[in-house]
Amino acid sequence: xxxxRRAWMIGSRAVLVLALLIIALVPVFFSTYFxxxxxxxxxxxxxxxxxxxxxxxxxxxxxxxxxxxxxxxxYVTARLMVYExxxxxxxxxxxxxxxxxxxxxxxxxxxxxxxxxxxxxxxAFAVVAYLFFSQVSTFGGHTGIxxxxxxxxxxxxxxxxxxxxxxxxxxxxxxxxxxxxxxxxPFGLALQAVRDEPERMNSLGFDVRLHRxxxxxxxxxxxxxxxxxxxxxxxxxxxxxxxxxxxxxxxxVAVIGGLYRLEGAWLGALVYVLLDTYTRGLSGRxxxxxxxxxxxxxxxxxxxxxxxxxxIDRVFRRPVRRRRRRRGGAGGPLTPSGRSVA
Amino acid sequence: xxxxxxxxxxxDLDAFYGEAQVLDGVxxxxxxxxxxxxxxxxxxxxxxxxxxxxxxxxxxxxxxxLNGRELGGRPSHVICSAGIGYVPQGRELFPSLTxxxxxxxxxxxxMSRGRWSVDAVYDLFPQLAARRRLSxxxxxxxxxxxxxxxxxxxxxxxxxxxxxxxxxLAPAIAEELLETCTRLVAEGIGLLVVEQxxxxxxxxxxxxxxxxxxxxxxxMQAAALLGDEDAQRRYLGVEALAGTEGP
Amino acid sequence: MAxxxxxxxxxxxxxxxxxxxxxxxxxxxxxxxWVLFKAFGAGFGRAGNVPQFxxxxxxxxxxxxxxxxxASGFTLIxxxxxxxxxxxxxLYLLGAYIGLSLTDDGVPWFFAVLLAGLFVGAVGLVMxxxxxxxxxxxxxxxxxITIGLSIILADQMVAHFDPTPRTIAPPEGLTGxxxxxxxxxxxxxxRIFVIGAALLIGxxxxxxxxxxxxxxxxxxxxxxxxMAAALGVNVQLVFAAAFFLGSALAGxxxxxxxxxxxxxxxxxxxxLLSSLIVVIIGGMGSLAGAALGALALGxxxxxxxxxxxxxxxxxxxxxxxxxxxxxxAVRPTGIFGRPE
Numbered sequence: 067x068x069x070x071r072r073a074w075m076i077g078s079r080a081v082l083v084l085a086l087l088i089i090a091l092v093p094v095f096f097s098t099y100f101x102x103x104x105x106x107x108x109x110x111x112x113x114x115x116x117x118x119x120x121x122x123x124x125x126x127x128x129x130x131x132x133x134x135x136x137x138x139x140x141y142v143t144a145r146l147m148v149y150e151x152x153x154x155x156x157x158x159x160x161x162x163x164x165x166x167x168x169x170x171x172x173x174x175x176x177x178x179x180x181x182x183x184x185x186x187x188x189x190a191f192a193v194v195a196y197l198f199f200s201q202v203s204t205f206g207g208h209t210g211i212x213x214x215x216x217x218x219x220x221x222x223x224x225x226x227x228x229x230x231x232x233x234x235x236x237x238x239x240x241x242x243x244x245x246x247x248x249x250x251x252p253f254g255l256a257l258q259a260v261r262d263e264p265e266r267m268n269s270l271g272f273d274v275r276l277h278r279x280x281x282x283x284x285x286x287x288x289x290x291x292x293x294x295x296x297x298x299x300x301x302x303x304x305x306x307x308x309x310x311x312x313x314x315x316x317x318x319v320a321v322i323g324g325l326y327r328l329e330g331a332w333l334g335a336l337v338y339v340l341l342d343t344y345t346r347g348l349s350g351r352x353x354x355x356x357x358x359x360x361x362x363x364x365x366x367x368x369x370x371x372x373x374x375x376x377x378i379d380r381v382f383r384r385p386v387r388r389r390r391r392r393r394g395g396a397g398g399p400l401t402p403s404g405r406s407v408a
Numbered sequence: 409x410x411x412x413x414x415x416x417x418x419x420d421l422d423a424f425y426g427e428a429q430v431l432d433g434v435x436x437x438x439x440x441x442x443x444x445x446x447x448x449x450x451x452x453x454x455x456x457x458x459x460x461x462x463x464x465x466x467x468x469x470x471x472x473x474l475n476g477r478e479l480g481g482r483p484s485h486v487i488c489s490a491g492i493g494y495v496p497q498g499r500e501l502f503p504s505l506t507x508x509x510x511x512x513x514x515x516x517x518x519m520s521r522g523r524w525s526v527d528a529v530y531d532l533f534p535q536l537a538a539r540r541r542l543s544x545x546x547x548x549x550x551x552x553x554x555x556x557x558x559x560x561x562x563x564x565x566x567x568x569x570x571x572x573x574x575x576x577l578a579p580a581i582a583e584e585l586l587e588t589c590t591r592l593v594a595e596g597i598g599l600l601v602v603e604q605x606x607x608x609x610x611x612x613x614x615x616x617x618x619x620x621x622x623x624x625x626x627x628m629q630a631a632a633l634l635g636d637e638d639a640q641r642r643y644l645g646v647e648a649l650a651g652t653e654g655p
Numbered sequence: 656m657a658x659x660x661x662x663x664x665x666x667x668x669x670x671x672x673x674x675x676x677x678x679x680x681x682x683x684x685x686x687x688x689w690v691l692f693k694a695f696g697a698g699f700g701r702a703g704n705v706p707q708f709x710x711x712x713x714x715x716x717x718x719x720x721x722x723x724x725x726a727s728g729f730t731l732i733x734x735x736x737x738x739x740x741x742x743x744x745x746l747y748l749l750g751a752y753i754g755l756s757l758t759d760d761g762v763p764w765f766f767a768v769l770l771a772g773l774f775v776g777a778v779g780l781v782m783x784x785x786x787x788x789x790x791x792x793x794x795x796x797x798x799x800i801t802i803g804l805s806i807i808l809a810d811q812m813v814a815h816f817d818p819t820p821r822t823i824a825p826p827e828g829l830t831g832x833x834x835x836x837x838x839x840x841x842x843x844x845x846r847i848f849v850i851g852a853a854l855l856i857g858x859x860x861x862x863x864x865x866x867x868x869x870x871x872x873x874x875x876x877x878x879x880x881x882m883a884a885a886l887g888v889n890v891q892l893v894f895a896a897a898f899f900l901g902s903a904l905a906g907x908x909x910x911x912x913x914x915x916x917x918x919x920x921x922x923x924x925x926x927l928l929s930s931l932i933v934v935i936i937g938g939m940g941s942l943a944g945a946a947l948g949a950l951a952l953g954x955x956x957x958x959x960x961x962x963x964x965x966x967x968x969x970x971x972x973x974x975x976x977x978x979x980x981x982x983x984a985v986r987p988t989g990i991f992g993r994p995e
Contacts, residue, residue, distance in 0.1 A: 128795060175980055175983055175984075178983065178987045179983075179987065181794055181795055182739045182794045182798050183935075183939070183988075185739070185795070186931045186934075186935060187800055187935060187979075187983070189928075189931060190928060190931050190932055190935065190976070190979060191976065193928040193970055194922065194928075194973065194975060194976040195957075197972040198970070198972050198973055201969050201970075201972060202969045202970065203969060269924060306942070309924075310924040314802060314805075314806060317802065318806075321799065350814070351810055351811070351814060352805075352810075353806055353809070353810035354806075354807050354810040354811060354814075356806060357803050357806030357807035357810065358803075358807060359805070360799075360802075360803040360806065361786070361800055361803035361804065364796060364798065364799045364800050364803060365786070368796060369839075373772060388877075396953075426883070438954070461885050462884075462885075463881045463884070463885060464881075483884065483889075483891075484881065484884035484885045485884045485885075485886075485887050485889045485890065487885075488884075488885055488886060488887040489887050493884045496882065500879055500882045502874065502875045502878040502879060502882070502883075503878055504874040504875070504877065504878050505871060505874055505875055507876070509871045509874075512868060512871060513868060513871035513875055513883075513886070513888070514886060515873050515887050515888065518887045540863065559886060560886070562885050563886060654862055
């Protein structure tokens, strides 16, 4: 037994190091197409998903507005750059700022509701944002805005996949570390306490809505960065990138990865983009299969792939204990490690 | 079936809230008439009622037999149809329903199988008849308890399961309700009552079961416990000495 | 901690709720006055704007009727089971496609609407029995499951039905227009029929819930399903029946909507959104709330498309969201919603 355990611990660590190495050297190992199209998409989709994972995991807010906020950043960036000839960096900054501001407003409204009510209000916002951008001519209506050019070191992403990849990787790492850091600050701790015990926190004098709103705005900023990067990569933005299908897609990505571990966002994005890129052609009904996979994950492993991996890891690490446990089980579904979501 | 079966036979009943075990191998019998289960707060009395009725939570395991028929693990509505009428702690009336609707919502199959009908309940509790159209939330405590008993009777049960029937009622009103319950028992209905108040329990049943930490610890005659202050202190705590009404 | 982050503690006596409510009411009043001014400002004559106001108002009412029929099923299912059925829009579109296929095959409209309702009700029932029944109480998980099912349904509908937008032919006798008797106006007969149907469905649902034993049992189940079960009610059966009914209403609405508007991919999302907004405004689980919410949404959408200043008509969709904000600012659980 003990030997298996050691082998597992060494093996799993080796796999982790290898994975990090591969992530760091994607442009070396893989083709230009893979780096520029697939890996970059994984990173910005992962960023958008991470904003949802942060909200769900630390704030207990499962939001469907993240794709829309992602779109707000992309649209503001594209609009300022293409129509107002503003500098790409400044327009990107304003784009992220716009998403944050929108996040403050939406968060301010939705923060009064919890659980499924929150889900519904954010979905309503997502659809309204989609309809808004597809109708308003200032933002290009149905065609969207084309001809976005990334700032100098990146220029044309198709020609410089390596630079774009490392830019996206840098943003992802910063976002990851930032969210991890915030989780340990007084604000982050209060946010988690608000997630678990809103009434108690309220009686302790904490402004529950304000905490949730600020958490939402932070997530909006992260989603916004993802939106800007996506707009740079595709050099355009259109309503199709933020419609309900995309909104659901982001939820699928985050749930596949696991709503309670930040790494899950990028893992989910990796799995989804790989499937999307390489298996969409195999079956005429790709969406059906994704839907089935999504339902299965929600039914079988509500904490997604990262939750599954963590459980496997725990089984191997611990000495085998065969103590009969009473019925009842640990926690509810969707609430691993005592985190309540509803 | 030559051996006489008990009306209610509970054996080895365990119940859990998540990981916490609340009932630990509860076993007892009721052969007609009435039995009261007494014990302090938090000893598992209400959990026992819910477990018998098949209401989750708790998660219950074990055997509950009514007239020989196994009901353990069956859904609540089957248990009710089998003949247990439940009068829960705190009445648990439906705020969206009027008094009359509380009675009329009972299934016609249950209502027509015995002597209790809506009119019979109104005869038993004339006060309720005057409050027909009122939302149940607007009734007084005593009227609410009457309604809770009335709707349970409408399912024409062989056994009435009452959880803290006197809780929160003025002494005079509690007295009136106890009177009605004793009359029902005299007319042949079985009664299992769970009470914190020894005085009330002794009024309703001669046989008392003492519950401590999820187990039936002792069985006594009501008169014996009433006369034994030491046992009262041990089983029920100082606050529940005989003669005191209400908590 | 509390001192360091004192900024985030409650401001004390200042109540943001009342300020929000005051602003919200002021905005709503201003909007109503503006519409009234535009409608009646030029007098009541034939040359004025009253005829246009009447037509737009009727458009709003018929749209509200559609929204109500759809949302009533949604709110029924939520009210009883706390299930947010995110596949409600998909069930609506499925109903529309079935209605379209049936009428294409020559089935009379009234039979088609009935069959579509029954079939979609059965689909909803299967959905509930297979996926939702054993997850009761896990609201978020159930919502996610129905989202997954809506992905599958949407894709399967694209596979099985022609995705070109089509319209269902209205039943015979309701194809043309009828005169309104004022200002010499004509109005599509079917749209008036939709308003009537919505009223009828609302009335029937109200009678069902208020006047029948099934309704009493439903209300008892909403209040306290464990206690209802302990009184001999087979709550699972009631849940199944309610899910069937709620889904059937979505299918029914699909045929109405497919006749007034169109049958096309994307309508599922549109009607899921309208149902969400209607019940968020009206209050989850309340029939009267669904009626009021549908009325508000339908009228705001139609009036905004006409009465917004010319350069801003593109922004009419934002008004829907503003409507939502106004209601939530005054009543966070909707107009008829019970506190959570």
